[in-house]
Each structure stands twice: as structure tokens, then as C-alpha cells.
Amino acid sequence: MNADNRIALRAEGVLADFNRAGVLGPADVHVARRLVTIRRAEVDPDVLLAVALTVRAVRAGSVCIDLARLRDIPPDSDTGTDPAELSWPDPLALPDKVRASALATTSVESPLQPLRVVTTDDGASLLYLDRYFREEQRVRAILAERAAGEPFVEVARVATELGALFPPDPEAPGPDRQRMAAAVAATRWTTVLAGGPGTGKTHTAARIIALLYALHGSGLRVGLCAPTGRAAASLQDAVTAQSAQIALPDVEAVTIHRLLGPLPGGGHRFRHHASNRLPHDVIIVDEASMVSLTLMYHLLEALRPTTRLVMIGDPDQLASVDAGAVLADLVHRSHTTELAGPLADLVTTDTAPPVTDTATDTGAATDPDATVAVSERSEMADGVVRLRRRRRFGARIGRLADAVRAGDADEALSILDAGAPDLTLEPVEEAHIARGEVSAWVQTMSSAAERGDAEAALTALGGHRVLCAHREGPAGVRQWSQRVTAWGTDGASSFLDLDRPWYPGRPLLLTETDHRARLFNGDTGIVVAEDDRLMAAFGRGTDLRLVHPGRLRGVSSAYAMTIHRSQGSQYRAVAVVIPPADSALLSRELLYTAITRATDSVRLIGTAEGLRAGIERKVLRASGLRSSIIDV
């Protein structure tokens, strides 16, 4: 029996070397070997290695690999071996070797081609497994077809509606990017509405629906969806809340899977596809940064060319667990289209006169948000609008988030060094401020829950969160949950009776979805005393729900949560446990996501080295969507 499950039993040669060094996992080795066996062909060891690395890269979120950057693929595990000591293929010779291999060519006996090598306009050679290549090509082609035409609009009518839905804000003179986004949605088949938390994406999405509703009448078929049930429920609540102010149709938000109509058997087989398209006139996808390439491909295939698609999300957050980051690719690819036609007419007052990009980069313009740069006009012409004005969190948290997003560790550390009371970095042994805050949080939740005040207990629950990168290990959720409960009992009475599974003040995290009860995987709640029994309280929008604990299926304590789980939520204060500098999960996107969960204060627990290492490490999500393909 194999004692170490990281080692592939039948690996030989170069695959065995890379597997033992932790660069490849057993699954990567098996898939590469299987492809060769199916093909019944001799394959050069360098090509075999490239295939296994592609499988590894897909598992780490990329849809392809850049053959010149094999060493940037995140390793499968840390074995202590230095990957630099392995014999890596010559990057200059590799593209031709792969192209010539039996795996990247077809013959009469073997019409299938499991590998694809493409050359991009910036000179990179990208290697794909065929499935991801085909999905990416279709996504590229569908988006290009949709961008080639425009919906017909009466500019004057749209301008009037925009004026009513987006009245001038005396507190924010200058370009109104929310109104610009709505103008894009009126005049483009595909719109990308990007922005960090609290920049008004949902507010704008609701007004986009109202605008199209006003333009096209009450027969407009609107689909609202998101990648998870929880995100769909939040979208539904946010849009419903807006209907008090603006005229909106009554629409239920569902998961993208449900919108597409999953067929029995699981996987990616849907009732709606290229031959049975979705009936909607408009589809709004929230949390689109979490949509994988495969799911985006299925959604786009199922769209009629005349369905408006509005994708909303934060391209700087952690992306989907599965391969691909289509939203980030669409935002970050180069934009050179000239702004013209009805859209240019609708945004003239906001975008004129356009300033050069250098003027905004060097700060020559006093406030970069006050002007629209040439590059931003091109983004808009391509259907992309980025909202910048944060309405929910303090300026200092915003500056820290910007420094992290830009990869500027010096700036982030100097913001933290400035001694602002709402931003601190403390090593775990000396985390006095974080400890005091966490302890107060647990005690406030507990006392509200004990006196049966479910609303106050839920408010307290949302007031703070301890966020970790990992589940296990010293910086993981499990150990931090124990530490939080220990901190919470500091000098307090014995209100935390941890020996009982249910006690007032226990924060809950649901790990399973119950559609009937409208409780979703990832929802949080709190146990409260109600008369002589205990109930689990959940809040959705302004609704308070009390559920008997016995009805809950998968549930755990929410003293600490993973940063992945916290996506889509915000809390007044967060304590972020920075994992060790060599953690495979530590990245700029992880830290940005964690920091932007807070509205009022951020306590970073860890070292300056860990923080610096994270800010400087950008997650590699290789894909071809940011460039043009010039040779397949």
C-alpha cells in the first residue's frame, strides 16, 4: 500500500520526479498517462510533463498554461524539494515539440485531438486540454458576435429615463458611472458592471432593470441569477428592497444552474442550450466573478443573440473554485474600441472632455474619479464599466484595499504603520486589540441571545467575523474557532457552555442548502433562547426567521470562517488571520477579499512578512481570453 497519498503509484521517469517534488499531484500524473494510453502513441517526456502540468494548472484555476511560464504553475504540495532542481523542459523548444506530438494532431485512426496549442497576438504559446479550448473559443466567438451588433434605442427616450433614474447627486459632482453603466446596458447586448463591495452594483442593476422595463414595457422577461443559492437570495432581497423606490417587475432570482434547467444525472447537462435557448429579454448575473469558464460557456450558449446580458462582480476578488475567471478577463483585456454612436451621445456630459491616461496616472487631474480617461471610454465602448465610489466603507479601509489590489506592499504597510485606530496589524501572540474586539463580540452575541433578543443577536453576529485562509492548521478555522471561544470567555461568566451542541449565542454556519426553508449553504445565524426552548435565528434582508435547531441539516459553528465562505458578505469589523508566508492559499486576491469584507475596522493578525508575501503573490489564472489568438 502507498503510505503517502501524494505519490502516484505507477509514475515513472519525469512524471515521477515532478510528483515526488510536489509539483504534480497523483491526479495530474494519472490523467496525463491515461491520455497517452488512449492515444496509443509514443510521447516525448517533455510533452508528457506539459500535459500533466496543464491538468495541474486546471485544478489550480487556469484554463491553459503558458508554455514559457511552466514554473509559475502553483505546486500541488510542499515536499521541501526545490522545484528549481528538477529538469524543466526548454521553453523555446517546447511549443514545437507539443505541436508535433500525436496528442496535438489528428489522423484518420485518431480523429480526436486531446491537446491544443495556440499562439496569441502577444507571442505566447498556450497549451489547452481540448475541452477548455473549445469552451473558451465558443465564449470568445459568442461575445464577439454579440459585440458586433447593438440593440436599437431611441437616444432621447433613454436619456430622459436615465435622468429620472439617476438624478444628479450634489455630494458627488462629476461623472456618474452608475448612469454610464445603465447607458451601456441600454445600448449593448453584453454589459460588465464591475466594482468592489458597496460601490452600488446592485443599486445600478435594479435601475438597469427599471430602465429596460420603462423602455420595453411590462412584457419584458427578466432573469436574475447568481452562481450560488445564497448569492441569488441576496440579489433577490436587494432588488426587492429597491422596488420601494423604483418600478420593477416581480422576478425571482435563481442559481445559474436552475436558470439553465439541470437535467437528471448531474454535471453540466441542461434543458437550455444552443438549440433550446432561454426565453428572457434581459439576464442579470450577480457575483459573476465566481462563475467558471464552463458555466459561463453553458450560459452564453443558451442565450438568444437579442437577450441583454449584464454581468456584475468584483474582478479583484477570489475567483471561482473551478477553472476560469471570465469576468476578470473581460475587464482586464486590452480595450481599444472607440466610443461612438448612441452610447457616446448618452454619456457625453460625463465623458467630455476625455483626459489622457497619463493625466490620471500621474495625478495631474486632482481626482481620478472626477474625469473619464480615454482608456475608460474604450472600456465602456466594449461594454465594461467600473464603479469606483465606495459607499459602505471608510476611506482608510478603501486605501488599504487599493494598495493590496495594486500589489503595493510598501503602501499597505505604511497605511497600517500610521497607527489608525480602525486598521491594525498585530502578531498573534500580541493581538490585544483583535482579542479585545473578538471577546466583546462573543459576549454581546451571547447576552443578546440569552435574553432572547434575536434581532440584537443577529445584529451582533453581523458586527464581526474572524476570517482565515485555511480550514486546518494553526492559522485555520478549526483552531481559530477554539481560540475565539477561549477569548470570548475572558473574564466573563460561564455563558459559553461548549459541551452542549446548542447554547444561546452559538453562531451558526449552514453547510447545506434547504430550498424549502430558503436556507442556503453559507448562510449564518445564531442560537437564541426563546421562552424555555432554543431556536436558530436567521436574517434575510429585513426578515427575521426562527427555525428549530432540529430542522437544520448541515451546520457548524461560525466563530471563524474561511475567506472563501465570506465572499458576498460584509461585517462592521473583521479580524483576518494571515496564513504563513509559504501558504499555497496566501495571495493578493485572498487578502483583498478579506479586507473588503469590513465596513469599519480591519484587524490583521500575523506578520508584516506574511502580509508582504501575500500582497506580492498574484493568483495565476491563465486563459487566452485577454489576448487575440492568431494561430491554432
Ligand SMILES: Nc1ncnc2c1ncn2[C@@H]1O[C@H](COP(=O)(O)OP(=O)(O)OP(=O)(O)O)[C@@H](O)[C@H]1O
Ligand atoms: N447612487 C446612489 N445613491 C444613493 N445610495 C446609493 C447609490 N448607489 C448605492 N447606494 C447605496 O449604497 C449601498 C451599497 O450599494 P449596493 O449594495 O448596490 O453596492 P454593491 O456594489 O452591490 O455591494 P456588494 O458588492 O456588497 O453587493 C446601498 O445601501 C445602496 O442603497
